[in-house]
Amino acid sequence: MKEIKFILNGKEVSVEADPLKRLLDVLREDKRMTGVKEGCGEGECGACSVLMNGVLVNSCMIPLGAVEEAEIVTPEGIRETEKGKLIIDAFGDAGAVQCGFCTPGMMMATEALLTINKTPEEEEIREALSGNLCRCTGYDLIVKGVQIASERGKDLW
Amino acid sequence: MGAKISIPVRRIDAKEKAGGWAKYIGDYEFDNLQHGRFLRSERARAKIIEIKKPVFPEGYYYVDASDIPSSGKNNIQMIKDDWRVFAVDEVRYIGETIAIILGPDKQKVLDLLNEIEIIYEDLIPAFTFDDALACKGGAVHGTDNIFAEYLLNVGNTDNAFKIADKIIEGKYETGFQEHLYMETQGLVGTWEDGKITMYASAQCPFYIRKSVAGTLGVPLGDIRVRQVTTGGAFGGKEHFPDVIATPLAVAVNKIKKPISMIYDRIEDISFTCKRHPSKITIKTGLDKDNNIIAMEIDTLVNGGAYESSTPIVLQRAILHGLGVYNIPNARILGRAVATNTFPSDAYRGFGAPQGLFAIEMHMSHIADELGLDTSDFKRKHFIKTNDITITNSKMHDDVKLEEMFAKIDEMSDYSSKVKKYANDPVKGIGIAFVNHGGGFTGNGEQVVIQGVVKMKRLDDGKAGLYVSVVEMGQGLQTTMRKIAAGELGLSIEDVVYDNPDTDIVPDSGPTCASRSIMVVGFLVQECAKKLKAKWEEGVGTEATHQYVHPEEFVWEQETLQGDAYPAYGWGINVVEVEYDPVTFEVKTEGVWAVWDVGVAIDETIMQGQSSGGIIQALGYASIEKCELKNGAFMQHTMADYTIPTSLDFPKVETVFIDNPYKYGPSGAKGAGELVFDAAPPAYAEAVQNAIGKRIYDIPVTPEMIMEALNK
Numbered sequence: 001m002k003e004i005k006f007i008l009n010g011k012e013v014s015v016e017a018d019p020l021k022r023l024l025d026v027l028r029e030d031k032r033m034t035g036v037k038e039g040c041g042e043g044e045c046g047a048c049s050v051l052m053n054g055v056l057v058n059s060c061m062i063p064l065g066a067v068e069e070a071e072i073v074t075p076e077g078i079r080e081t082e083k084g085k086l087i088i089d090a091f092g093d094a095g096a097v098q099c100g101f102c103t104p105g106m107m108m109a110t111e112a113l114l115t116i117n118k119t120p121e122e123e124e125i126r127e128a129l130s131g132n133l134c135r136c137t138g139y140d141l142i143v144k145g146v147q148i149a150s151e152r153g154k155d156l157w
Numbered sequence: 158m159g160a161k162i163s164i165p166v167r168r169i170d171a172k173e174k175a176g177g178w179a180k181y182i183g184d185y186e187f188d189n190l191q192h193g194r195f196l197r198s199e200r201a202r203a204k205i206i207e208i209k210k211p212v213f214p215e216g217y218y219y220v221d222a223s224d225i226p227s228s229g230k231n232n233i234q235m236i237k238d239d240w241r242v243f244a245v246d247e248v249r250y251i252g253e254t255i256a257i258i259l260g261p262d263k264q265k266v267l268d269l270l271n272e273i274e275i276i277y278e279d280l281i282p283a284f285t286f287d288d289a290l291a292c293k294g295g296a297v298h299g300t301d302n303i304f305a306e307y308l309l310n311v312g313n314t315d316n317a318f319k320i321a322d323k324i325i326e327g328k329y330e331t332g333f334q335e336h337l338y339m340e341t342q343g344l345v346g347t348w349e350d351g352k353i354t355m356y357a358s359a360q361c362p363f364y365i366r367k368s369v370a371g372t373l374g375v376p377l378g379d380i381r382v383r384q385v386t387t388g389g390a391f392g393g394k395e396h397f398p399d400v401i402a403t404p405l406a407v408a409v410n411k412i413k414k415p416i417s418m419i420y421d422r423i424e425d426i427s428f429t430c431k432r433h434p435s436k437i438t439i440k441t442g443l444d445k446d447n448n449i450i451a452m453e454i455d456t457l458v459n460g461g462a463y464e465s466s467t468p469i470v471l472q473r474a475i476l477h478g479l480g481v482y483n484i485p486n487a488r489i490l491g492r493a494v495a496t497n498t499f500p501s502d503a504y505r506g507f508g509a510p511q512g513l514f515a516i517e518m519h520m521s522h523i524a525d526e527l528g529l530d531t532s533d534f535k536r537k538h539f540i541k542t543n544d545i546t547i548t549n550s551k552m553h554d555d556v557k558l559e560e561m562f563a564k565i566d567e568m569s570d571y572s573s574k575v576k577k578y579a580n581d582p583v584k585g586i587g588i589a590f591v592n593h594g595g596g597f598t599g600n601g602e603q604v605v606i607q608g609v610v611k612m613k614r615l616d617d618g619k620a621g622l623y624v625s626v627v628e629m630g631q632g633l634q635t636t637m638r639k640i641a642a643g644e645l646g647l648s649i650e651d652v653v654y655d656n657p658d659t660d661i662v663p664d665s666g667p668t669c670a671s672r673s674i675m676v677v678g679f680l681v682q683e684c685a686k687k688l689k690a691k692w693e694e695g696v697g698t699e700a701t702h703q704y705v706h707p708e709e710f711v712w713e714q715e716t717l718q719g720d721a722y723p724a725y726g727w728g729i730n731v732v733e734v735e736y737d738p739v740t741f742e743v744k745t746e747g748v749w750a751v752w753d754v755g756v757a758i759d760e761t762i763m764q765g766q767s768s769g770g771i772i773q774a775l776g777y778a779s780i781e782k783c784e785l786k787n788g789a790f791m792q793h794t795m796a797d798y799t800i801p802t803s804l805d806f807p808k809v810e811t812v813f814i815d816n817p818y819k820y821g822p823s824g825a826k827g828a829g830e831l832v833f834d835a836a837p838p839a840y841a842e843a844v845q846n847a848i849g850k851r852i853y854d855i856p857v858t859p860e861m862i863m864e865a866l867n868k
Contacts, residue, residue, distance in 0.1 A: 034184035035177020037388075039339050040422040044795035047339060079176035092171035095761035098769065099630030100174025101339035101388030107175055122808075129803040133795070135339050135389050136630045138772030139803040141765050 006067045009077030019065030024048045026064050027074055035075030035104045039133070046132030049105035050074050056112040056131070075104035078111055083156050087111065087149045096145035098136035105132050110146050114157040119150055159815060162643055162823045165761035168635045169649060170386075170628065179386045182343040182358045187415040190345070193259035193408060194266050195418075196273055197428060198248035201284070201497040201788030202294060203277035205246055208255070211272040217260035220408040221245075228374030233403050234367050235396050239298070240463035240500065242372050242403040248277075249297060249462035250499050251789045252428035254400070257408045259416055282497035282788055286436050286457050289494035297462060298495035304460045305468035305493045307717060309475055309547050312486030317451030321442030325523050329439070329515035330854040331837075333783035334432035334776075335792070336504060337800050340388020342429060343419035344401050346409040353409050354381040359398040360390045361667035363625055366659045368399035369406040380406070382659045390629040391773070392503030395669050396465050397430050423793050430502035431783060431790075433458040433470055433493075437478075437515035447527050449538055454478050454489040456512065461500035467493045470501075472598050474508030476721045479547050480516035481558060481590045483540040487547055497788050503669060505773070506833045509593055514855065517589045517838030522851055530575065531842065532588050536562065539590075550711070550720045554727070557816055558590060561729050561751045568810055569731040569749040578846060584746075586733045587842025591834040594722025595675040595827025597666075599712035602676055602704055606666040610680040612641065612688045614698045615653060620645055620688065622654040623662040624681065626673040631829055632762035633673055639758055640678050640822045644685035645692070663701065671726070671827025674758055678822035680704060707820055724818045724826050727753040730771065730835035734843040741859035741866075743779065743844055748809045748836070755818040755826035763828060767811040770832025776801045778837035778855045 003016045008031065015026055024041075027033045027050070036059055039047030043061040050059045051073040078084035087107050090096075097103050106129065113120060113128035120128065125146045126139070134142060173179045196208075196219075210219060222231045222243040231245065232238035244253045258270045281294030288294075289302045296302045318324065345356045353373070355365055362382040370377045382402075387394060405418050420429070435458050442451035456475050460467035475491035524534035539558050543551045566572050571588060578584045596602050611623040622641050628634040638649040645652075655661075665677045684702035691698050712719040733747040750767050757763040780799050784791045792798035817824025837855055845852040850865040 028183075032186075033177075034180065037177075037181070037340070038183070038421075039341075040795045042422070042794055042796065045339065075177035079178075084176070088172055088175045091175045092167040095165065095168065095765050097168055097171040097174050098632070098765055099339065099387065099389040100170065100179055101181065103175045104177035107177075126803040131802075133339065133800060133802060135337055135391070135773065135800060136769045137765055138768030138770070138801075138806070138809060140768040140808050141761070143803065143808070 004064050004068050006069060007071045009073055015064060017064055019063060021064045022060050023062040023064055023067055024059040027059060033074050033076050037101055037104065039101065044133070046105045046109065047102050049108040049132060051108060051112060054115065056109055075107055083111060083153065086153050086156060090149035090152060091145040094141050094145035094148050096137065096142040102132055102134045106142055110149055113146065114150060114153060118154060118157045160756045160823055162639060163757045163760045165759050166635065166639065166649060168632060169638060170634050181340055181388050182345060182356060182385050183419050185345065185356065187345060187347065189414055191259050191261055191412070191414050191416045192263045192266050193257045193405065193416045193418045194270050195254050196256040196258055196270060198244060198251055198253040198255060199275070200248055200277045200279060201251050202280040202282035203248055204280065205248060206276040206278050209274040211269060213269065217265065217269060218412060219256055219258055220411055221256040224407050224411050226373055226410065229372050230374065233399050234371035235399060235465055236469065237464045240400065240465060242407065250497050252499055254404055257404050259408055284496050284498055284785060284788055286459065286494060289496045297497060302495045303492055304464045304495055305471050307472065307475060307491045309489040309717060311545060311547050311549055314451050314453060314486045314488040317486035318442045321451055322445045324440060324442050325526055326440045327519045327522050328853060329437045329518055331435045331511050331514055332856060333434055334504060334781055335426055335783055335798055336391045336393030337798070338389030338391060338393055341420040341422055341425040342394065342397065342401060344398060344405055345415060345417045346405040347415040348409055348413040352379060352381055353406050354383060355402050355406070356383050356385050357398050357402065358387045358394060359384055360394045360627055360629055360669060362657050362659050363664045364396060364667055365398055365402045368403050372403040373406055373410055384627045384656045386656065387627060387629040391505045392507065392669065393429060394629070395503040395667065397502060422795060426798055427790055427793050428499065430500055432504035433460065433467065433501040433508065433511065435474065435511035437511065439515060439519040441519065441523060447529065449484055450486060452479065452484045452487040456489060456491040458493045458508065458511065459496055459498065459501060460493045461496060461498045463500040465500050465502045467501065469598065470508040472717065474512040476547065476594065476598065477509040477512040478516060480513055481540055481592050482538040483544040489547060498785060499790070506830045507670065509830065510834050510837060513591050513834050514837050518841060518853065521842050525851065532562070535590055546721070548718050548721050553720065554725050555816055556727065557753055557814060558727060561727065561753060561814060564812055564814065565729045565731055565749055565751045568812065569747065571731050574733065583738060583847060584735045585843045585845065585847030586731065587839045587846060588729065588731050589835040589839035589842065590729050591831065592725040592727045593671065593827065593831035593834055594725050596672040596722060597670050599714050599719065599721055600706065603706035606704065608665040608677055608680060608704045609663040609701060610665050610677060610684050611663050611699060611701045612684045614688065614692055614696055616696055619651045619653055620647060622652055622681065624665040624677055625657045625662050626665055626668040626677050627657055629668060631766065632759065636674060636758040636762060637678060637681055640681050641685045644682055645689050671830045674825050675821045675827045676704065678825060679820055682822040723820060726826050726828055726831035728831050728835045730839040732836065732839040732843045734847050736844065736847045736862065741862040745775065745806050747807060750809055750811045752813050752831065753816045754813060754828040754831065755821050756815055756824035757813050758823065758825050760813065763813060764811055766828055766832050768809045771809050771836045772801050772806055774833045774836035775806055775840055778840040779857055782856050782858060
């Protein structure tokens, strides 16, 4: 057991746990942030995507010990921001949401993409989403959702 | 696409899901929650000699068949009840449930599980179709390993073959396919107010209630099932949740505490049902003018170790065996065999994709053999309204395939590309034509389901909608509200439709068979009309409506004769590919789809179904290989069972045509499975045209292409 301090959705937090505990479990069990989903537990599907120091990561692959002093953002951290609301609305208007299990992760991937590329081309969007698997949509309407977010969010990102 | 109801609305569940507010089964908190794990068979076919268990600490339990109450049965009540809740004395497949280990600490439960040792005496297992038909090691099921055998006949096939000018044969195989819903299987069973309640990620709450009540030997009303937001299903959560719920209920009944049984991904891929593998042989007789005059089809599907819904899957495979063609003399033999593999079960399409893959490839191969253009040859044989079907009835649908072909030809430039790529060394284009019967086969809706829906006027001008069909991603929370709201003149937000709870909603039947909109949606529309008529009676006024079978559709279940389905969805897909002659990898350059689903209840939701169904089907056709080794699936993770990513296929170009069905809500027909059916043969034909060698099996892997080219 070790006390690890990090910044979670803008607030400093401290967790006392095995430093090898998966960040995914820390977020879901200790912090009850269930917007972070477990789809595979091996870094393949992206359902547990969070931002770590602004970079999109799979929280199932990050041991708690590795987030010491890091800034972690989960879906809970952006869904009520202007950018988060815009992505959610864009996804809604595009029809990007079906079963929804992958969608919070898709929102994180969109936030990560638009932060570095405000006006991505379709191929760049597909590349940016390629670590997030979806079994329902065939991706087309998620891509459209990102395009809508990009158009509407020119002044935000 | 002109209907008012087709105008898209924002899905009612979009925001709560996208933002991560929606709660799935693993997101709920339960006081004093215990964690369960299954002890499973590691052998495909063996006697259990002894189970060596460690001493269980206080609060940890081993639950097996001996814990089933004397009033109950160690059988899962599905269509049949041959599948056992817990294996006793012998095991029939790798992964069969033997016991549940449970307790408060997940890790301790896993440690206990690892300490258990099972001593087996191995028997000779049967894995392949040949093993099954030869009853290798003795029959797994009955005396002959045949779960079901059907014979369909139209015309006089033997005579027609005698006068045939030429005969062409082919053998087609398809493999297992894993559903890979993003949310794994999961249920939590609780003991509330002296009653077992199951919270389930599931398609069919009343199936779970029936199976659990049967296992415990209690009245149906003693079991409550509450569906929770479900992260994808595709058929995988149709009957399989019964296999988890029944042993779980035995455990809850024993300890009277909440227990969670949520699979991790490795368990889910390794130990859940897959799509039935198939082996279909087709022999066709043609006259001098290259008209098909006779066809004989032999269909085999592998049902695995227990029956589950296998006979019905087989029925659908053979009822779709002739595809969209008018074949005057045809005979189809269908057999579902038992093996010592994990039981196969429902998967989007339910047998139709297997049958349609075979017939579409066969038609393509005949055209190739005769030096004809595939689409010309297929179009010449299109079934038309009032033509005789394989079940000796008439095709009632207004068949619009020609209009649809003109549309897709214009969108994809198919006809000119076929000619252009004929001599291209790396490019190819393929086309497939399909239909898919909506609702339960034959008179299943009338005899088996007898669905009921209820509506009620609530406070504040709202209406409650009570149905047992579930939202699982396909958009039902939105489309059902649109149907009800449209009749009542309300906004969709004013229709209350919660996740079904068997204590509250009537049994409108399961969420499967492309029936939710076409059949249950129509009941909702009719029920809403009734409620509207007595709306002024005030808050609390209720209306119910039960399924009435349209008289013009007649069916004889014993002989499988008559109108197999009241209405079909129709579709055409075109797929364009280019392959790499060095690595044999295939790149898909274009995908087009034209669908007749009657009327789309929401065009955007249907676009999502089209893209999603097609991409899932292209995975099935290309990369989703699931193999057996000694009865165990070799693929266990998302790294070795890969599904399409956003980079693997281009955008699907989709168009819908209107063709209203009079017993569908606003004219809508079934759609959720149809969208899967056409892409596999269209893809396989595109690859075949690119490489210049015939394709008979899917998935078409680079290895298969290399072998075909080296032959």
